Amino acid sequence: MFSLITQKSVPATATRPLTRPVFPFSAIVGQEEMKLALLLNVIDPKIGGVMIMGDRGTGKSTTIRALVDVLPEIAVVAGDPFNSDPEDPELMAESVRQAKERGETLAVVQQKVPMVDLPLGATEDRVCGTIDIEKALTEGVRAFEPGLLARANRGILYVDEVNLLDDHLVDVLLDAAASGWNTVEREGISLRHPARFVLVGSGNPEEGELRPQLLDRFGMHAEIRTVKDPALRVQIVEQRTAFDREPWGFLEQYGERQTSLKGQITQAQTLLPQVQMDYDLRVGISQVCATLDVDGLRGDIVTNRAAKALAAWEGRTLATVGDIRRVVVLCLRHRLRKDPLEPVDSGYRVLQVGQEVFQWEGA
Secondary structure, eight states: OHHHHHHHHHHHHHTSOSSOOOOOGGGOOSOHHHHHHHHHHHHOGGGOOEEEEEOTTSSHHHHHHHHGGGSOOEEEETTOTTOOOSSOGGGOOHHHHHHHHTTOOOOEEEEOOOEEEOOTTOOHHHHHEEEOHHHHHHTOOOOEEEOHHHHTTTEEEEEETGGGSOHHHHHHHHHHHHHSEEEEEETTEEEEEEOOEEEEEEEOGGGOOOOHHHHTTSSEEEEEOOOOOHHHHHHHHHHHHHHHHOHHHHHHHTHHHHHHHHHHHHHHHHHGGGOEEOHHHHHHHHHHHHHTTOSSSHHHHHHHHHHHHHHHHTTOSEEOHHHHHHHHHHHHGGGSOOOTTOOSOHHHHHHHHHHHHHOOSOO
């Protein structure tokens, strides 16, 4: 009897991957603001990441984890702990760059875009890297053990409940995200490696806000609300139930949509360098930022990049005022100086000033 059960169960699972199934990105209903912000950041990682704040149980973590499955694979140097790009010197570790300069042939493999979760209890050594104690004890040499920033190079670094993360770790993350490099000084070892990643943070505003100077370092800020429409809520519940009951069958239903989405992302990344924006629109963006009294120029830069990324996402080489309108709230709402006595929502203020500058309708 045992042998019969074993023989029947093997074929049922033999053709299925051993990896844990992830809810498909294309099946996620609603939360368009969050999905758009994530897509624009993978099209142009220089936007600077996205902070997602919202109610509990609104699908923040599910959406972020689902994004990885629709990203195109990347070429990396085989065996390199920093996911070095075989062609771009800015994305190479020092050892790979030196090998390239010596004319050595580098073995290259294709792999999925890495996604690294940063736990709240992580130490700075775990994040930045530290001394390899095993090699120090067994071989008597000082060797570097890469941390989470090394693993996240050319990928996504996700921090759930980022508003509960220790401030010094947030500083480390944002400095690396802004510069694209991680510098480690540990017990006689000095090392610098690329750390280009899309920083994604999520949290519940009821559990505390990020400091304004840290929040400003995130390129975009998406606010998520619980879905109120009963029909939409039923659809979300039914989809989740179907996925939990038969995940691989559910994934097969969305196979074509996932493939199409991955192709669209690849095309947008290729098209992005060709996208242009008229001078008058660039001036208008800066006028909006100045009117809102946004500190610094990061808001101007991010809004320009996001509008161009949206144009590339839709297959266009010219960014329009419509693109600006769709991204300006995401790029600026978290950069405004908050007045606790002011009842007006920050997103509405951004749209209102944008309407005055660009004369778009319906603000």
